[in-house]
Amino acid sequence: MATSEDKIKIASSFLKAAPPDVRVLVGDDELLEGGILAALEEYNTEELATVEVPGIDGKVIVSKTGQVDADRFLDPKTSQVFSVDHFRQTASEPEAHERDEEIEELRNTIEADTEIYSADRYAEGVSAVYGSKGVITIAIVHNRYSPSNFWNGRWRSVWTLDTATSEVKGTLKCKVHYYEDGNVQLETSKDIVDKLSKNAEHPHKVVSKALIDLISAAETKYQTALNESYHELAENTFNGLRRALPYTRTKIDWSKILTYRIGAELAAK
Template identity: 50%
Template sequence: MDELNVEEKLKIVSGFLLESPPGEINDVYNGMLTFSSSSAYGILMGDDEEFDRGIKQALRQYNTEQYVTATLPGQETKVIVSKFGQIEEDLYLDPKSQQTFKFDHLLHTVTDVQPYTVDETTEHLRSTIETAISDYITDHYPDGVSTVYYTDGTYTVAIVDDKFNPQNLWNGKWRSTWVISPDSDELKGTIKVNVHYYEDGNVQLNSSKEIEITASASSEDPAERAAAYVKSINKAEEDYQSALNESYLDLSENTFKGLRRALPLTRHKIDWDKVLNYKIGQELATKATIE
């Protein structure tokens, strides 16, 4: 271990960071820092510039893949930090406010907010889709955030909703991405669900599904086309949620039951009241013997 070079250390540490459950990467990062100052794990954490750049790159990858959100000064709504809005290394676009901003992936802070000139020929449909998606998010996601981007002839809808409950030892995240081709009205979607439950154990759910659908957007009116896109997204996500619920209901009622006997070897159900009485009787008998 002492002979690991910087690249090998970075590969190990980056692996830990990139596999962090939703909402827990700071705990993982701080945990490794704690180990580095008090145990043999310290050999994994370097202090040179190359190692520091590698850590920042891993954090950048994690945050953009996990759709972390940021709030720009003077804005009420949040924007998703993703590769679809990435202009430079740490420079991102908020299409709604038409501003760029720098995002610190370690501190999650926003700086250097600047105005950005958008392409007016594509902005009308983009903003119309964003308005329709925002209404959908309000109706279906308690803490949801969405951002709509235009890149290379397509519109990309990014959706994220987090539910972090560390005091009860669980965290969860929903992410969905929809790439809309306006020429064919085709939508290519990816839905990802991650849940981590860690009370007296460590259980994780990692589910994903790729979907291809065609919206019924016959009208050239941007509002009607946006409504058709959102209607298709709504149905696809509801179908996925229903399928997920059904699979876990089947898991509870059938799969788990198959892992153990329905009855003990006697083929009779246990009378727990009698067991309790037996236990009390044994304790009284033991007490009488001692006295």
């Protein structure tokens, strides 16, 4: 019989690889108290979970970049920190937080352009722009849930700009879960390293536009490549795995398998 420690390890591994909306996977208080909350915290910060904070309009991202201490996170738009219940994905106790004034003007400019970009590209996207010690970090997350069509998905991208070197790094991640008559999950990611054409000596608006243009081009290229891969997968790869059967575009009714020719042949054998 598995011990509580074994159950925690197993549940934690499932949580870290789980699709969006994982709260229902854990209903055991013993597991929660024994260590699952640490896995939930890691999941929420890695997946850029979004929460509603009292007194703040719109949803706010929970990320490692914005983590102030064990369970408190920063909303850079309002410069407030808040507590997070990682199990229920709820937030509370917002309070003011000091800004990094040295980089705040540039951060504000990039934040405004990022919000425009995110709203234009991602219908339900949420973004956050952090600034600290000469580094600007942009986080974008877009969740789509379609239970009537048996799928849900999440797009995440995190970009950093080192204002001293103009180096830009990005990590793009896409996760899709499809569960009609089965259980299929796709998770893919891409890391990007580039150099911004403008540096900190240029006006902030110029730097911000160059950064958003770079992000837009990279995300468009990656998403186009994903679409082409899906098309190749559906049209060729999966077909190559199938046995040679009549192409009818209809599902086999297994309760009537003997009425099909192949079923009759199998029965004869």
